[in-house]
Amino acid sequence: MTTLAEHYRGLAAGSAVTMVSALNQALSDALSEDDSVLVFGEDVGTLGGVFRVTDGLAGAFGETRVFDTPLAESGIVGTAIGMAMNGLRPVVEMQFDAFAYPAFEQITSHLAKLRNRTRGLVELPIVIRIPYGGGIGGVEHHCDSSEAYYTHTPGLRVVTPGTPADAYVLLRQAITCPDPVIFLEPKRRYWSKEIISGQAGLPMDRALVRRPGSDVTLIAYGGALATALEAAEAAAEEGRSVEVIDLRSLSPFDDETVTASVRRTGRAIVVHEASRFCGYGAEVAARLSEQCFHYLEAPVLRVAGFDIPYPPPSLENYHLPSVDRILDAMDRLQWQETGALAEAAG
């Protein structure tokens, strides 16, 4: 097991890198350190992936370890399962969120269940990288937020980085994880930049307080994290102290970090791009009502996509959670009632 400082060795300290570069470096470092790691999928070889996440890897590590497959997602995941049964660690790419659906049976019926089916005898340390979510003007089938399909499946771990530095850390952790990991890459943040330092990393299944605050907790992940942080900044200008939690791991869920925050602030909003109905936020809200009921000053709100198929590019801004929509939700958190009660009590 390498230390976190070693994880970062390929990333020059002090220079800002994109999430794409951070992911590329993570794959490169994993391939260097462990001969059993393989990278494959559609267009990941010669082309370096449609988002260039695997750029240069086939040249550096050879086509036995980094290779293009026939165009069939079920085939990619199904063969990855067989390879993992035989001791390899495949890291496969689904080109886009909605293009992973043909692999759904392999993921839910086998990848998630083989360990349990065999009482722990078959281990499948497979990472499925999926660029997901909207915000890049993608046409239909290129912008889905499909996380709830995977988080609803026991046996899978589901993680999503919100920043380039975390993308590196989480991907390295996912590749060494003995469980199958669905690794959701927020494609609208692929070109965001962040200075990488040798900061201490969290375990893969822990959430991170990205911005401390005392009035309200914003719970976000993936592509919505930057939006939540922006909203927190805007709210600060209006005198509200907003805490922002980056979930990182959607499954398992880090109850400890999230409930500690909400018990302190008494108010919570979950932000995600995915549709609201039965979306990931519904689980978060339910858990908060179970675990923080007596601490809550207001109902837990969800700022999410509408319950519509993902809209065409010209209309996607109506759908995506925006800073204004988060601020509006924040205004609905019964501040006056609390104030009036406090006044009455005083």
Place this chain on the structure above:
Amino acid sequence: MATIPMTPERLLPRQAPATLLDAAGRLVPGEDLGMPDDDVLLALYRMMVLGRRFDAQATALTKQGRLAVYPSAHGQEACQIGAAAALRPQDWLFPTYRDSMAVTARGVDPVQVLTLLRGDWHSGYDPYEHRVAPQCTPLATNMLHAVGLARAAVIKGEDTVALVMLGDGATSEGDTHAALNFAAVWKSPVVFLIQNNGYAISVPLSKQTAAPSLACKGIGYGVPATVVDGNDVAAVYAVVRRAVTSAAAGAGPVLIEALTYRVEAHTNADDASRYRSRDEVDSWLARDPVTRLREHLSRRGLLDEAAIATLAAEAEAAAAALRRRMNTDTSHDPDELFRYVYAKPTPELCRQQRELAAELASSRQAGGEG
């Protein structure tokens, strides 16, 4: 190994199935497959007799409520035994739910094989011990696992072939297409064995495909294919053996279509009289794989009445032992429900495990008070 070009001519499968022994157990002249040695034939006969008795015992156990369900392979013994016996110890078998006989033929304890159908767990044996994957229920999905495992073997420099079984119905699934294609492009050492028993539960082959034969599908992927009489264990053994040898030598995958028949219903819960005639079943009983080989071995003096009786007694004893071992109530540990979901149970799973334990403790207490 020199690459032989996959010309259309070379890829087109034969039309008449490869047969070494006809329905009466007589040698079929002109077949270029080598006849297995006598000791192999005797071993195949023994394994088929044991397999058939195991299958009958499992069916009986469903009637006694000891198995939740059992999909019989009665009639398909030649496919199951011929294929399993043709594998080398270092090879892998990827079976379906109907292939319990093949799994036991690989050496897996029959009680462990029946764990799934007993309802005690989803699979009862260690896949790595005998190189047998868990019996697969979703059709065709395990074909891709076989292709991946075989490719990994090549990458690791291991001499391993993966044989995956599927039925005629499974050839309509998308994963069959993906698996044949991936295996061919990667030249993975995989043998695909279709047990074409004529029906996918109730749906006949004529409603499953318009292809001249299922073996014909190979040409579209660049996979050489062949057809074999699936009730002739000598031919199945020889064809699978040849495919394993060729795949192991680096020539890529092979597709085999074995023509056979499921004598019993799909499972004990099925009524086959709703979709096929008694005459049809009888016509296949006349081509019985076990009788066929017995006739052949008897005629050649390799098997006499005493040997047949001894073998029948061995099968009877094995069935009795199985019955005895299955006629016990197994204990179940509810903690196991949470133990294998992840390498290490998550905090949430630990919490749910405690919830269930508390619920059980309180119901025990209530029961005690009542």
